[in-house]
Amino acid sequence: MPDIIGTDSGAVVFENWVCPMPLRDSPNIVMGHGGGGAMSGELIEHLFLPAFGSAAEAGLGDSAVLTLDGARLAFSTDSFVVKPLMFPGGSIGDLAVNGTVNDIAMSGARPVALSTAFILEEGTPLVRIAEVASAMGTAALGAGVKLVTGDTKVVDAGHGDGIFINTAGIGILDPGVDIRPELARPGDIVLVSGEIGLHGVAVMSCREGLEFGTTVCSDTAPLHGLVAAMLSAGTAAGNGNGSAAGSDNATSGVHVLRDPTRGGVAASLNEIARAAQVGIALEESRIPIPAGVRDACGLLGLDPLYVANEGKLVAFVAPEYADRVLAAMRAHPLGAHAEMIGRCVTEHPGMVTARTALGGTRVVDLPAGEQLPRIC
Numbered sequence: 568m569p570d571i572i573g574t575d576s577g578a579v580v581f582e583n584w585v586c587p588m589p590l591r592d593s594p595n596i597v598m599g600h601g602g603g604g605a606m607s608g609e610l611i612e613h614l615f616l617p618a619f620g621s622a623a624e625a626g627l628g629d630s631a632v633l634t635l636d637g638a639r640l641a642f643s644t645d646s647f648v649v650k651p652l653m654f655p656g657g658s659i660g661d662l663a664v665n666g667t668v669n670d671i672a673m674s675g676a677r678p679v680a681l682s683t684a685f686i687l688e689e690g691t692p693l694v695r696i697a698e699v700a701s702a703m704g705t706a707a708l709g710a711g712v713k714l715v716t717g718d719t720k721v722v723d724a725g726h727g728d729g730i731f732i733n734t735a736g737i738g739i740l741d742p743g744v745d746i747r748p749e750l751a752r753p754g755d756i757v758l759v760s761g762e763i764g765l766h767g768v769a770v771m772s773c774r775e776g777l778e779f780g781t782t783v784c785s786d787t788a789p790l791h792g793l794v795a796a797m798l799s800a801g802t803a804a805g806n807g808n809g810s811a812a813g814s815d816n817a818t819s820g821v822h823v824l825r826d827p828t829r830g831g832v833a834a835s836l837n838e839i840a841r842a843a844q845v846g847i848a849l850e851e852s853r854i855p856i857p858a859g860v861r862d863a864c865g866l867l868g869l870d871p872l873y874v875a876n877e878g879k880l881v882a883f884v885a886p887e888y889a890d891r892v893l894a895a896m897r898a899h900p901l902g903a904h905a906e907m908i909g910r911c912v913t914e915h916p917g918m919v920t921a922r923t924a925l926g927g928t929r930v931v932d933l934p935a936g937e938q939l940p941r942i943c
Contacts, residue, residue, distance in 0.1 A: 820888025
């Protein structure tokens, strides 16, 4: 928070103030560049990709699909700098495992192995590092993945923030599975796997010492089991009888999957709308928002659609498969509160709108940065 140091001609003067929505043409990195919104996209498009040149072969999704000697693999990497290290419902350790597992799962792949690299600040208590490492091990066992390689670096005191973690992971895709943002099409039904905003509010409450009358816990969880159930329900070859998703002659009704982390549901839907050049029309009253999140966001002036999640997904499903996929989601523990929240439309391509409870319509735009930085 800024410190009030005095007044100047009746105006309050602040010290250590950082604008939460910095100028887009800033010559230096600002926090908004790491928020998963428009500024992150601009950094990738206008700096990293031109710098990489012909070495870049990026689809700009959370994971890449590679074909090696006939095998189709999903590959992803992510870094975790969440503050604080421990928060209600989780820690940076299980977040690092689940986050990368979920990025791989959003391509329809089965995660199999992760690498992990620690950047530790000099002076960090070993007991705290052990807690984080133990949480990673427990999360990996729960997700059924192996931690197969890694690295450790230490930086000078004052040049880090305790523990930063990088993970990379690989997964295996069955033949015929093709899930990516560009495949959203008009008529698709938009599903969300459960109540949104829990992770962002949990971290915020812990970081700022806020109380909302109830404890809001992070939803961090591995989603590949839920994805497998959805693919089975949404595959024509299965005919609803449990046949394996992705068989050679399968036609999948699940077109897009995305876990709405930084920037929340709003950022993920905007990215999909722009990638596929479709419009997305939401029904605001159908979006599941728990009371604790709604109250916290109301108190702080935040929109739950922009608050981060770590154990939820959004799916775009062909209308003829939507009921079947929704039923499969609700039968899974991580999809018990799944809902249909909207559909793809031909109108306003590249734009997301929401019909409010009063019957009006508002634009749900791509955020410039992140309402709460360092959320993952």
